[in-house]
Amino acid sequence: MMLRKIIYVSIISFLISGCAHDARKEYSGADYPSSQYLTATGIGRSESEARNQAVAGISRIFESRVYSDTMDRVKSVVKGSGNEVSEQSIESNIRVVSDMELKGVQVDRTWFDKGKGVYYALAVLDRSRAGDNWQSEIRNIDSSIEGEYQVLNKAGSRFERYMALKKILKSWLQREVIVSRLRVLGFTRKGTPSYNIRSVFNMIPVLKSQMLICIDINGDYAKKIRERLSEALAGSGFLISNDHDKADVLITGMVVVNPVELKNPGWEFARATVALSVIDRKTGSIVGEITQNARAGHITYAEAVQMAVKKVSGPVAGQLLGYLEE
Incomplete structure (x- = not known):
């Protein structure tokens, strides 16, 4: 009788521990090597909160680096142009663009820790896939900027030229944010744009002072x-x-x-x-x-x-x- 109880308890314990492990689906670093993926784990009182925190964790990996890299790039271009533009306006634009949602981030799994009463979520970003997508986005932005230069050349008024230049600048800032994201992943931008962005930094303050x-x-x-x-x-x-x-x-x-x-x-x-x-x-x-x-x-x-x-x-x-x- 005692032997039966021991066997019964052992079986129940095995089933419970097995079910708990399956429910949690805990994350192993070997699943996503850092050379190929960026990962972040989120914690929350609900599954949705944990998911949001995990995605936010991936975003935080980029935030400070992208902002500082882009500002450094802007300052180097402005210094080379010999003219000053509104730093506050530039900073505002960079923050807006850099806060845009990161495409390609996926929540791979979630699990619940009964002991702590919290949910966990694992967010994953495939480095190679994200790099390819961002290279493509940069090419599209470069093509768009080249088209905007044509609009600039056809502008019939001082105000039209000013607004066309502002549009080019905004697109270029978006481009540089994406270039900075590539650097975070360890990639470099392929190719060189045909336009000279320094001319934009030259012309904006001149037109503004005349308008x-x-x-x-x-x-x-x-x-x-x-x-x-x-x-x-x-x-x-x-x-x-x-x-x-x-x-x-x-x-x-x-x-x-x-x-x-x-x-x-x-x-x-x-x-x-x-x-x-x-x-x-x-x-x-x-x-x-x-x-x-x-x-x-x-x-x-x-x-x-x-x-x-x-x-x-x-x-x-x-x-x-x-x-x-x-």
Whole structure:
């Protein structure tokens, strides 16, 4: 009888341990040698959280290296061009591009640790496959930039040339981020582009210093918005002109303020709405549109109006700068 119990307990223990091992599917480094794969393990209270953490772990391998490598490359090109561009704008663009999702990352397996009560996930990136994909992306970007140079050469106005150059620069920054990712994997870029990016860094500040912007906004509170836009644009290096006929770019629009009815006794509310159009004066084309609104409340309607106008002025200026700078 005792022998039967021992055999029974042994069988049950074997089955439990075997099932637990299968459920966890624990990761062995031999499955994915570092020479061929990048791996990261994520931990979470749920399987989805563990998966997200694993993918984020792969991204973190690239983040700091890609950003620093790309900035170093930009600085070397800027130094060689002899001109300065907005470092803040460049940094912003690099961060946006470098934060883009890494293609090719896969979550290979997940498992649950009953003892700790947490999930694990293993994310994997095949070095060779990712390298081939990124080489292809770089070739596509180079082809796109060459096409954008043709648009630049056909541009009929100073503003068109400026925006074409900004588009080329943005594409090139995307390219350099991918080149940096290749370096993280231990690969180098194959081939040399036919264009000279230093010419872009040369031309952007020159055009910016020559391009006149006229702000023509209507409405009872247009003056405050106009002053805020002028301050923001001038602070970023753009030239403001009051001469409509000499301007390269016209910023036109309206400021409208309306009362807002809310069930809040003793308080008055107002909403300020700003709608702007960015116009290439030479071609007459509307090349951009911006709309922002903000609501504010106070015990008097007049003060609520002032607060709403002030509140909306910042986002409008930021959106306009974002359009012109990025």
